[in-house]
Amino acid sequence: MTQVAVIGAGTMGNGIAQVFAMHGHSVRMIDVSAAALEKGRETIKGSLARLVKKGSVTQDAAEQALALVAIATTLDQARTADLVVEAASENPALKFQIFEQLDQLVGPEVILASNTSSISITEIAARTRRPALVIGMHFMNPVPVMQLVEIIRGQATSDDTTRRVMGLATSLGKTPVEVNDYPGFVSNRVLMPMINEAVFCVMEGVAAPEAIDTVMKLGMAHPMGPLMLADLIGLDTCLAILEVLHRGLGDDKYRPCPLLRRMVAAGQLGRKTGRGFYQY
């Protein structure tokens, strides 16, 4: 059994903590916000209860998993971890600071993974004295349900770190895919231009949002249309990732659609604000 520190108890952090605990790891979920920790724990409880109801885990296993998740509000509680998975807010300065601190805190052999969607693993690793042990572990939302973990190798990530983290992801019942550290990795590099193009189609009046989503669902067998997915992800997040692609790759094919910018400026961010391409 490994002791895992999960930094951040938000949408992704609590899902990651749940999956590790369900596979017998003892987890310390750390967040600066006590409210986020409480909410994170409730989310895990609710998710486990649903799994019990569906018959995919026993009541006993759910209780054991929950008992394996401890919470803490300060980073120094990660001190004894054998592995750290960071899932704090997507802010480069914040992540650099967290990794600098973690590097001072935990044993020199401990792997530091980040769940970032768009920040360079190479840059994060460069803030530590152990760049060979820093790697991206990009889980998908919702973590307990989604099969993929994109494993991102920074410039200095070692073969051994990659092999161990790929093995770990497999042991969690996930399918890891190894990719190199370029802006947007593979997932967002391919997804975001599709979403952006769908927004251009709305702006240019090619078709209504429902029509665009129906074409992609029924025509391409996507489980959800790109605009509904954008609403789910958050239009502000989509815009931020497109900016990363545009800046990092320097190609105008990644320029964010002006309509996307306008909706974000208006606070129409999708599901979380009740309005995006659809009303909620």
Ligand SMILES: NC(=O)c1ccc[n+]([C@@H]2O[C@H](COP(=O)([O-])OP(=O)(O)OC[C@H]3O[C@@H](n4cnc5c(N)ncnc54)[C@H](O)[C@@H]3O)[C@@H](O)[C@H]2O)c1
């Ligand atoms: N939401 C998604 O669909 C998704 C998918 C894949 C990856 N990600 C990535 O996962 C990470 C987390 O995203 P999220 O959606 O869970 O965000 P979130 O806003 O739901 O949660 C982030 C949490 O980090 C906490 N936090 C902030 N500063 C901290 C610090 N110094 N120490 C500890 N905790 C701190 C916040 O209090 C918050 O609870 C981001 O890097 C994001 O890019 C998100």
